[in-house]
Amino acid sequence: MALGDAWQVTQMNYHEKEQLMEIRVTDMPALWRQEKCPHCGCQTVRGYDHAPERRWRHLNVCQIQAEIVCALPRGECLGCAKVYTVRAPWEGRSRGLTQEFEAFALTLMREMPVKKAGEILGETDQKLWRMLFAHVDAAWKDLSWENVVWVGADEMNRKKGHNYLTVFVDLQAKRVLLAVEGKDASVWERFTEELGKHNGHPQAITQIAIDMSPAYKKGVREHFGNATVVFDKFHVVSQVVQAVDEVRRLEARTDSQARSELTRTSWLWRKNPETWTAKEGDRWTQLKDKPLVTGLAYAMRLQLQRAYDAPTAAQARARFEAWCHWVRTEAAALAVGWLEPMRKAADMVERHLDGILAHWQQGLTTAFMEGLNSLFSAVKRRARGYRSSEYQTAMLYFVAGKLEIPYYAK
Numbered sequence: 001m002a003l004g005d006a007w008q009v010t011q012m013n014y015h016e017k018e019q020l021m022e023i024r025v026t027d028m029p030a031l032w033r034q035e036k037c038p039h040c041g042c043q044t045v046r047g048y049d050h051a052p053e054r055r056w057r058h059l060n061v062c063q064i065q066a067e068i069v070c071a072l073p074r075g076e077c078l079g080c081a082k083v084y085t086v087r088a089p090w091e092g093r094s095r096g097l098t099q100e101f102e103a104f105a106l107t108l109m110r111e112m113p114v115k116k117a118g119e120i121l122g123e124t125d126q127k128l129w130r131m132l133f134a135h136v137d138a139a140w141k142d143l144s145w146e147n148v149v150w151v152g153a154d155e156m157n158r159k160k161g162h163n164y165l166t167v168f169v170d171l172q173a174k175r176v177l178l179a180v181e182g183k184d185a186s187v188w189e190r191f192t193e194e195l196g197k198h199n200g201h202p203q204a205i206t207q208i209a210i211d212m213s214p215a216y217k218k219g220v221r222e223h224f225g226n227a228t229v230v231f232d233k234f235h236v237v238s239q240v241v242q243a244v245d246e247v248r249r250l251e252a253r254t255d256s257q258a259r260s261e262l263t264r265t266s267w268l269w270r271k272n273p274e275t276w277t278a279k280e281g282d283r284w285t286q287l288k289d290k291p292l293v294t295g296l297a298y299a300m301r302l303q304l305q306r307a308y309d310a311p312t313a314a315q316a317r318a319r320f321e322a323w324c325h326w327v328r329t330e331a332a333a334l335a336v337g338w339l340e341p342m343r344k345a346a347d348m349v350e351r352h353l354d355g356i357l358a359h360w361q362q363g364l365t366t367a368f369m370e371g372l373n374s375l376f377s378a379v380k381r382r383a384r385g386y387r388s389s390e391y392q393t394a395m396l397y398f399v400a401g402k403l404e405i406p407y408y409a410k
């Protein structure tokens with residue numbers, strides 16, 4: 001800690017009983033040559049008196065907890081006649097913590113759950129959270145989004161009992177911009193507002209990657225008329241994966257033979273063959289020659305994924321169209337309606353084909369969007385014990401917002 005000539009360490013006291021190192025600091029006359037009145041900016045400030053002694057948790061000294069102790073001086077401004085307490089240059093964004101201590105605590109918090117960091121530091125996790133909020137809020141408010149042109153949005157916390165969050169990301173800079181509670185069209189209005197506050201502009205956004213939810217489509221249409229909408233591979237495929245799952249449930253519900261065969265196979269159909277466990281692979285070998293409609297639906301899903309290997313958008317269009325045709329033909333040929341979810345998926349693909357093909361034209365990288373879900377799981381682990389979206393959002397900005405933290409600039 002560099003104190004300059006305005007402050008001086010006068011004493012180091014070790015208190016054996018409390019295992020505490022006290023670092024006593026006092027102000028020097030040079031302080032008043034540098035001091036500026038916080039009220040009027042005037043540089044003629046003179047020493048007035050001292051405020052009661054205060055303490056700041058500092059970095060440990062040789063593994064002993066250390067505190068800075070100082071009675072901060074009060075200055076009297078000769079310009080506006082106001083008396084104020086001088087700010088300690090070592091003070092962090094939290095009252096009672098030094099900047100060095102905060103920096104170290106934040107380093108720990110990047111690596112582990114806040115609770116755990118609190119145990120290591122001997123501070124309550126509430127105190128650490130308050131510090132994190134202070135840094136994240138300040139750094140986030142000063143962010144510039146003026147270069148943001150490719151935006152992605154996705155909904156997090158799909159599970160029941162959680163608040164939905166819509167997360168907006170900058171796909172070029174690969175950073176999280178904003179998380180807003182909700183998943184309806186109004187979240188786009190919020191994004192537009194924040195864009196304005198951060199020097200961005202809706203007209204500058206040229207590409208937006210979203211899932212096919214009507215609410216998002218409406219929000220984009222209303223607020224981002226200039227943008228090309230891209231329905232990314234991740235969302236298209238996951239909708240079809242969901243359709244396969246519905247087929248499985250329909251088939252198992254209606255047919256007792258199929259029910260016994262399909263028992264405990266839901267994960268098998270959700271994965272790609274490359275990611276099957278040995279057990280799932282064996283299961284597949286047993287099932288593959290059975291006339292299961294679920295197996296057919298699964299084959300359809302794999303075929304759809306292969307359409308993404310097409311080198312050009314025109315070739316991809318032909319593959320998607322052929323896929324839709326195939327799915328509809330099979331669905332119509334089946335006397336029972338089990339393939340109905342797949343037929344609906346084909347309709348969805350057809351309706352959104354231009355946006356799906358934008359994947360080839362725009363060169364948008366959707367890897368960051370795909371990774372967002374696992375990133376968010378990591379965020380929830382760090383915020384363990386704190387489920388409200390306020391905590392999750394702060395942690396999300398902290399780990400994925402590319403913020404400058406610790407942040408003391410303003």
Ligand SMILES: [Zn+2]
Pocket residue numbers: 037038039040041042077078079080081082
């Ligand atoms: Zn003044």
